[in-house]
Amino acid sequence: MSGEDNLLRLVEAEDGDENNYHLQDQVGFILRKAHQRHVSLFAAHIADLTPPQFAALAKLYDIGETSQNQLGTLIAMDAATVKGVIDRLKARGLVEVSKHEVDKRRLLVNLTPEGREAIERLIPLARTITEETLAPLTAKEAATFLRLLAKLA
Amino acid sequence: MSGEDNLLRLVEAEDGDENNYHLQDQVGFILRKAHQRHVSLFAAHIADLTPPQFAALAKLYDIGETSQNQLGTLIAMDAATVKGVIDRLKARGLVEVSKHEVDKRRLLVNLTPEGREAIERLIPLARTITEETLAPLTAKEAATFLRLLAKLA
DNA sequence: CTGATATCATTTGCATACGAATGAATTTGA
DNA sequence: TCAAATTCATTCGTATGCAAATGATATCAG
Known part of the structure; x- marks a missing residue:
């Protein structure tokens, strides 16, 4: 086999695997699609709350009760995002806010009785959403997937 | 052991595993965090383009060249979202749009020479981003993860 | 004690993301 | 053929998501 043959194989035959960039194989693109699918499943079961709102509740x-800032840390939202989420939950009467007695910078957030009732009602639905999201995988695959996903998050 | 004892174990001892809902263990929540981490890594390497903009290019x-609608399907964006992405790429001179000669409903989208130059320059960086995103996993784990993730997306 | 830092919350601006409604153009089917 | 259904693009409204700037408060260091 000549050197030209090797070169030809390199630039043509293996081109599809080695040199081409396939968006649909990139982890970021698939991650975005998997996330979209989950949000869609979530909305199908819990129409009146978004995943971030549910996470806060x-x-x-x-x-x-905790501060808005601490809550944001715990549910992986920056300060600007968590403010919007809390504002909307407050407007719907699901949470209430108050000032911290000692540290006047802090805004304390807590569930209202309605918020507590809502989250207790929704948690079983959330379990169903988790099941449906993982439905394409076997139980063993799901366990492996969650373990690896957690390493990336 | 009395029935009361069994009840007690059910509601207290096993409560932490069986009845409590742990947000941080839910696939949707971890998926959202993993996606956030990827977007952050992307921005660290490609500051002047977002992942959706990169996907379009x-x-x-x-x-x-393809229609705006078809492009949206291929990169998993609905019509409203893809319009915004294309508008911004067009404003920066990376894509150009034209009317379909036969089907007057369609808006054709194509790379400009600047857009082609940009994507050729960025693809190596995108490979680095993929590597960094998967860095917490071994090569074998990464392969497994991508296989399972694709099933969910 | 006090000036420098750090923390907490807010605001603004920009970019996805999607449901719903609308209008234009095309395709289908009776 | 022509009315109904479908497709394509646009617009509007709402909700994340994050960077950067700002103001108020708290903490730290000399």
Whole structure:
């Protein structure tokens, strides 16, 4: 086999694998699509709340009253984003805010009775959403996937 | 052991595993965080383009001129979103649009020479971003992860 | 004690993301 | 053929998501 033959194979035969860039194989692109699919499944089961809003309620239900800033850290939202989420939950009467007695910079956030009722009602639906999101995988695959995904997050 | 004891174990001892809802273990929440991390890595390497903008350029580079609608399908964006992305790329001179000769509903989109130059320059950086995103995993884990992620997307 | 830093919240601006409504153009089907 | 259905693009409204700037408060260091 001549050197020209090797070169030809390099630039033509292997081109599809080695040199071409396939968007649909990139982890970022697939991650974005998987996230989109999950949001869509979420909306199909919980129409009146977004995943970030649900996350805020679920975390407040878990840990109780906390500052807006701390809540943002716990649910992976920056300060500007969490403010919008809390504003909308407050407008719907699901959370209430108050000033921190000692540290006047802090805004405390807590569930209202309506918010507590809502999150207790929605958690079973959230479990279903998790199941449906992972439905294309076997139980073993799902466990592996969650373990690896957590390493990336 | 009394029935009361079993009830107690059910509601207290096993509560942490069976009945509590842990947001940080839910696939949707971790998926959102992994996606956030990827976007952050992307921005660190490609500051002047967003992942959706890059996706549009990469796909046009791959397949050549196509309709705005078809492009949206290929890069998983609805019509409203893709319009905004194309508008911004057009404003920066990276793509150009024209009317379809036969089907007057369609808006054809194509790379400009500047757009082609940009995507050729950026693809190596995108490969680096993919590597960094997957860096917490071994090569074998990364292959497994991509296979399972693709099933969910 | 006080000036420099750091933290918390807010605001603004820009960029996805999607549902719903609308209008123009095309295709289908009776 | 022609009315109904479909497709393509646009627009509007709402909701993240983040960078950067700002103001108020708290903490730290000399």
